[in-house]
Amino acid sequence: MTSSAILRLENVSLKFSQMTAPAVARVTLALAPGDVLGLLGPSGCGKTTLLRIIAGFESPQAGTVEIAGQLVAGNGHWVPPEQRHVGMVFQDYALFPHLSVAENIAFGLRFAKTIRRQRVAELLALVRLTGLENRYPHELSGGQQQRVALARALAAQPKLLLLDEPLSNLDVQVRLKLREEVLEILKAKEISGIFVTHDQQEALAIADQVAVMRQGSLEQLGTPEEIYNQPASRFVAEFVTQANFLPARRKGHLWETEIGCFAFQNQDSKDDIHPCEDKGDLMIREEDIILQPDHDGSAAIETRRFLGREYRYCLRTPSGKKLYARTPTAIVLPIGTRVRLSVVGQALRFFPHG
Ligand SMILES: Nc1ncnc2c1ncn2[C@@H]1O[C@H](COP(=O)(O)OP(=O)(O)OP(=O)(O)O)[C@@H](O)[C@H]1O
Numbered sequence: 410m411t412s413s414a415i416l417r418l419e420n421v422s423l424k425f426s427q428m429t430a431p432a433v434a435r436v437t438l439a440l441a442p443g444d445v446l447g448l449l450g451p452s453g454c455g456k457t458t459l460l461r462i463i464a465g466f467e468s469p470q471a472g473t474v475e476i477a478g479q480l481v482a483g484n485g486h487w488v489p490p491e492q493r494h495v496g497m498v499f500q501d502y503a504l505f506p507h508l509s510v511a512e513n514i515a516f517g518l519r520f521a522k523t524i525r526r527q528r529v530a531e532l533l534a535l536v537r538l539t540g541l542e543n544r545y546p547h548e549l550s551g552g553q554q555q556r557v558a559l560a561r562a563l564a565a566q567p568k569l570l571l572l573d574e575p576l577s578n579l580d581v582q583v584r585l586k587l588r589e590e591v592l593e594i595l596k597a598k599e600i601s602g603i604f605v606t607h608d609q610q611e612a613l614a615i616a617d618q619v620a621v622m623r624q625g626s627l628e629q630l631g632t633p634e635e636i637y638n639q640p641a642s643r644f645v646a647e648f649v650t651q652a653n654f655l656p657a658r659r660k661g662h663l664w665e666t667e668i669g670c671f672a673f674q675n676q677d678s679k680d681d682i683h684p685c686e687d688k689g690d691l692m693i694r695e696e697d698i699i700l701q702p703d704h705d706g707s708a709a710i711e712t713r714r715f716l717g718r719e720y721r722y723c724l725r726t727p728s729g730k731k732l733y734a735r736t737p738t739a740i741v742l743p744i745g746t747r748v749r750l751s752v753v754g755q756a757l758r759f760f761p762h763g
């Protein structure tokens with residue numbers, strides 16, 4: 410990516426003094442202007458710490474942070490948070506309880522009174538809160554409080570907005586609606602965003618790029634399609650796709666498993682299977698499995714759940730392992746049916762043991 414990136418991190422690391430391992434370890438990434446990055450990873454992997462480094466609330470011990478071409482941390486440089494033009498929205502809203510909605514939004518604005526009032530009115534309209542300006546945070550719903558937090562973060566006209574699990578306290582309908590609105594605002598105002606979420610579906614749905622973190626490090630950075638279709642590691646595959654994993658051994662052009670053989674396919678050339686890596690786990694996504702009733706089939710249907718658009722079957726393998734398969738609702742297979750499994754297209758991925 411060229412130097413026009415809105416954000417560029419190079420080998421950024423931070424270790425808290427009381428910890429043995431770094432909270433953020435050698436993170437390198439670049440974000441193009443206007444893009445939204447979905448930051449995904451398990452609890453404690455360093456997502457909030459990384460956002461705090463970008464915003465300037467923490468100082469990295471190594472590496473550099475560049476925002477809109479300006480070095481803001483590292484190599485002896487330090488630009489304080491208020492001069493970085495970065496907005497931040499937190500999971501718990503962090504509103505000032507003794508200030509009204511309008512006063513919360515206007516808090517950081519250094520304009521004359523009339524201009525400030527006008528800005529606040531624009532922001533209230535933007536987040537659809539017009540009419541509620543004199544309420545206090547405790548008089549608002551969770552979704553409304555989060556809209557105030559969003560308006561406050563947008564008030565300073567940031568180039569980059571950091572959203573730390575902004576929707577996780579909201580029920581699913583409010584969450585989906587507000588998520589779309591946030592994205593619309595970001596795209597309309599050409600603001601780049603980093604959106605932290607625990608929810609892999611959400612990250613895939615909203616982001617131009619997805620970063621998967623593990624124990625402080627970036628495990629994979631790519632488009633949602635790349636992350637889903639070509640997970641770089643077993644960790645990413647498990648975290649993002651919720652696929653099945655079956656022990657497998659390579660035999661010629663086949664992967665041999667307890668439920669049958671599957672045709673070998675080339676993964677990316679960088680993943681070329683080394684001869685000593687011919688044992689491992691085969692990733693089979695639930696939606697890629699085709700079930701064929703067969704008296705001699707190696708798996709049996711244990712449960713069937715109706716999910717509206719599809720059925721989700723739980724199958725039991727000869728060794729007692731559970732496998733899950735999602736199928737269209739046109740064909741209904743009874744519990745107890747023995748089935749043969751095949752897999753659509755190029756869907757399999759192999760992760761060597763070791
Ligand atoms: N101020 C601090 N002092 C010491 N350790 C900290 C501090 N802040 C975070 N940590 C530790 O750093 C690691 C990363 O924490 P962080 O809050 O960045 O994780 P996270 O990915 O945001 O997790 P979650 O999804 O639960 O919010 C954790 O092990 C955490 O305990």
Ligand SMILES: [Mg+2]
Pocket residue numbers: 456457458573
């Ligand atoms: Mg966090």
